[in-house]
Amino acid sequence: MRWKTLWLILILALAVTAPAVMPAAAQSGTTTITLALTDFMRNLPVDDALAEFEAQNPGIRVQPVYLPYPNFYYTAAAENIDEHLQGAEALAAAADVALVDGDSLSPEATRAGNFLDLTPLAASDAALNPADFIPAAWESFRWDNGLWALPAKIEPLLLTYDPALFDQAGLAYPDESWTLEDVAHAARTLTQYDSSGAVSIPGLVTNGSDAALLRSLYRQSLNDEAGNPRLNTPELAALLEGWAELVDEGVVSTFTTQNLVDNAIPMLIGGSFALGPDPLNPDTPGRVAAALPGGSLGITTTGFAVSGGTAHPTEAYQLARFLTENATFQSALVGYRSALMNPPLPAAPAAPDESGLVLAVSAFVDPQIAAQIDALLGQALSGAELRYADYLDAAIKAVTEGTDAVTALSDAEVKAAANLQTASALRGATPLIVATPIPEVVLAPGEIELTFSAGFAAQVGDWERLLREFAALDPQVGKVTLTSDYGVLSDYAEQNDCFYVNYNAVPAADLTQILALDPFLSADPAFSPADVAGNTLALLQRDNRTWAYPFSISPTLLNYHADLLAQAGIAEPRTGWTISAFADALRALDAVIPADQKPFTDRGFGDSSLLMLIAAYGGLPIDYRTTPPVFNFTDPATVEAIRTVLDMAKAGLIAYQELAGNGFMIMLGDGENPDPIYAEASGAGLMLVGGDIQMGANPYRMTTYPTGTYSAVSYEIGTGYISATSQNPDACYRLFGFLAQHPELFGGMPALRSQFSNPALLASVGQSALDFYTQFDALMQDPNTVIIPSPFTGELALMGDFITRRWLDAAFDDYVLHDADLLDALTDAQTKVEAFQACAATVPPYDPTNFNDYVTGLQTCASAVDPEMGSMFGPATGVSQ
Structure with a gap:
């Protein structure tokens, strides 16, 4: 069951030989064991918990191995038994102990011998009492007379x-x-x-x-x-x-x-x-x-399993046992509460907070709701x-x-039995060997260590391996440490020599905290401004200097269902649509899809799709061609362009949900009928549906937004920065040049055109994606193109744009959902924006060292202009990160 993957808002390391290394078991009598965790846990208190374990077990050292989310949630056995068993074997080979749940730990995986039966070890553990666990949690990993994992946390x-x-x-x-x-x-x-x-x-x-x-x-x-x-x-x-x-x-x-x-x-x-x-x-x-x-x-139970190939079963069991009951580690696990009946309280804070919550209960569940859930746990079905x-x-x-139900159930039962036999036949056929712990790097004389952060992007991708590869190749750098703390630009600059973020932070950056890159760029024979796609480089400049290195571009794009277009008699938009052809396509699709479906759905956040379509019809309610942007919601040409697009939503050609009520909108496919055309931001989108290697039965292709009076694009830029306090800026720049040669790392379109032909990129996304990159690059260079920024950004300093766009969204909602007069609604929105701008001009400028004052000031202005804004912000006491 993969229901939880809807809300979890997801690599093995390669040893290098150049730097001097110290054996993993550096001290006599020390055993090193590895622990496989998901990449997103990097910034959680994992190290603190493991330090507690090592202090209690001085003969054991633990090395975490962070793997991408798909390594834990591979193909289900019912879908493809070969892929399932390959995924289970890869996870079991990655580390001595692995984080598991009912998706990754299956009867097929255990019958194939990928994971160790813990029954003998548990039986000899006098301190382990099954009665200490919620019964359904304890039973979740028990089958075939074995105990295959120790339960740690549950989600109902x-x-x-x-x-x-x-x-x-x-x-x-x-x-x-x-x-x-x-x-x-x-x-x-x-x-x-x-x-x-x-x-x-x-x-x-x-x-x-x-x-x-x-x-x-x-x-x-x-x-x-x-x-x-x-x-x-x-x-x-x-x-x-x-x-x-x-x-x-x-x-x-x-x-x-x-x-x-x-x-x-x-x-x-x-x-x-x-x-x-x-x-x-x-x-x-x-x-x-x-x-x-x-x-x-x-319930879904998360626990810890021991690899069937471990050379240290006793030590691995000790670690798994510790992690099930350690309060510090519990806070790093996703889930509602501990699998223990009476979980330990966290060591800090010493007293409960004002809500009375303890670590065992998710922060968003108050005690009254927790009581509702806990009262039902006795009825829980085990995994x-x-x-x-x-x-x-x-x-x-x-x-x-x-299919008739008897046939479907018979087929499913026969397939399950056959898959179990397939798995059993593999047991012992090939020795399972756990990957050797990565050697600890010892810097040679004259070598340096860089600290580098990839921010939120470090959750996916082969960052650690590539950073080790760079250190092995670079004559000066002996080690690059990937840090895991998240924050805003000022945090990254204070804590690292250099860093990457998946957005453009230059417009709002405190330029005293980062270095201008122009001296490095001009001295680099491998870098040419002409190689940078579109006008990306200009967007990374202030005061006639360049402050960020361009790595990737994440465009908002359209995915169209080629088979449905053919069914409706629509030619594929290989080079894009005009706005009139796009509208014709929506009407033609509407005639061949179910009545409850819409031809076009935006799977992204916010209003960018609508603004790009409005621009194609000649309307610029927010003109981002100037700095600061100009807000003119009531210009006659803009009003008519808005009316044309929103009438398409009213007619059922465009899927529409309330935009302003909750501050954002996100829509998904219905899981039953494919969306004829859907929009989404790349990064995930290009990698999931764009490549020829995934095409097979996948009928989706990519194209740009339709062109018209204006051509509109919306995208983010993945950027690299060097801290002003770094002692090794030259080494940081060399690292940027190395990472730029690996565009597959960033999950989007390369910012450098020369990388469009990179074989590694072709292998990861396919030729159709590369063709799209060329098409989008040409659109970015068109002087008739306007850029519509995302309403969401990684920088608090740009919060005002999100607020002002929400009033425009409210006018859209009033017209589409409540049949209001469009001009009246837009006039009201314009009035609120102008009042907010006048108030915001009195707020002290953004200061990253005291961002609460800035954010609270904007909240106060927004709420004064529109009291309904208060529900979006909550108490006007600032925010925390």
Whole structure:
């Protein structure tokens, strides 16, 4: 079950030979073991926890190995058994101990011998008492008479509902006695429809947890007494047939295009994050937690497994045992609470904070909600009970696509049994060897160490290996330390010699904290300003100097479904669309897709897509060609351009959700019908759908936004900076030149045209992406092109633009959703923007050493102009990072 990957808002290291190295076990009698963790845990208190363990176990040294998120959530066995077992083996080979859950630790993986049965070690551990754990958590990793991991943290899977909507409909609240018929009646009653009769808000959204819900309604095990899959039963077949009817009606949906923070969905299956009031609208009544219909509760258990190839099983078990109960490490794990019945309190702070929370409960769950969840934990289904849920998911999908339930369940059960046999046959066939710990670098005489941060981008990519490779090649640098703290530019500059951020910080930067790069650029024979795509270099300049190194560009782009375009008789926009051709394409697509679908969906954040379409029609409500930008919402040409685009949304050609109510909008595909055209920012987008290597059955292709009166682009620039306090700026610049030769590291379009033909980039994204890069580069150079910046930025100094755009968004909402007069709504927005600008001019300038005063000043101005802004900011007491 992969429901949690919707909200978790995801490498093995290569040893080098050039620097002098010290063996990993530097002291006699010391054993080094490795711990595989996800990349995003780099900035969490991992080192503090491991230092505690080493202090308690002086003969053991622990080396964390940070791996990209996909290394932990590889292909499910039900989808492809070979890929699943390869993923499990790679994780088990990466470290002696690995972070696991029900996705990464499967019966197939354990039968193949990838992970160690901990039963003998646990039996000899006098301090281990299974009764100390939440029962379902303890059972989550127990099958085939083995104990395959020690549980550490859990996240519940429950039904949350809006009691006000139930009251309005005269429905009784959900309870554990509910059957499928009760679910169907409530879902049909609570579903909302638009004026055309299409479903606008389904009564129940499952977030991909259909299998857990049906298991709860089934009220029987999915396993037989021997632990083998038991799916093909008449009772389960009847449930699947009834479920398929609800999905076909649209009253039940796997996913939703609703705002992710919208409480309007009557019934929603999700985790603890789905409870409580909307964090951006705290006065909104919260949702209520209930067990899944049928009386069960699902949980995802995170734990620690020991590799089947470890040479140090006892020490690895000791580490896994420590991590399950260490309060410091608990704070680094994603999840609602500890798997222990009575978790230890954190060492700091010594007293509970004002909310009364302890570390065992997520920060966004208040004590009253925690009590709701904890009262349900006795009804939780263990991960072991749901270990064949992926096969049930496959059967559910087959039934919703027309296969009869008996055949679908029979096929799923046969496939599960065959996959288990395949896994068992691999056990012992090839020795599993855990990767050797990376040697500790000892600087040779004359060598230096650089500190470097990749910020949030360090969560993905092979940064550590490449930094070691650079140190091995560079005659002066013996080591580059990748730091993990996050912050704003001033933080990075204070803590590092040099750093990378995935946005352009130059416009708001305190230039005293970074070095101008012009002396390095002019002396570098490998760098040419003419090689930089578009006008990117100019955007990194202030005071006639260049302050950042351009690494990557993340454009907002369109992905179109080639098969659906062909079905609608639309030629593929290989070189882009004109705005009139784009509008014609939307109308043609609307004739061939389901009535409840929209031809165009923006999967990104905010209003950039709308502003780019408006620009193509000749409107510039915010003219970013000047600094500061000019706001003119009521210019007649702009009003008509806005009306043209928003009328397309009103006509159902463009998917539209409230933009201003929560400060942002994000929409996803419905998981059932492919979006004909969707927009998203690259980085993730180009890597996931752009490349020929992924194409196969993937019908999506990339193109730019349509052109018209103006051509519009929106993008971010990934940039590198050298701290003004660095003692080794020359070495930092050499590092930048080395990293620029590895564009695959940055997950987007290279900022240097010479890298478009880099073989490593071609291998990672494919030729179609490279063709798009050339097309986008040409559009960036067009003098008729205007740049629409993202409303979100990594720098607080640019917060004012986000605020002013929210009033424009509110005018869009009033016209599309509430049939307001467009000119009146835009005039009101213009008035508020002008009043805010006058107030903001009195706020002291942004000071990174005291950013709270600046942010609070802008909040106060915004709330004075528009009291409804207060719900977006919360208490006007500043922010913390």
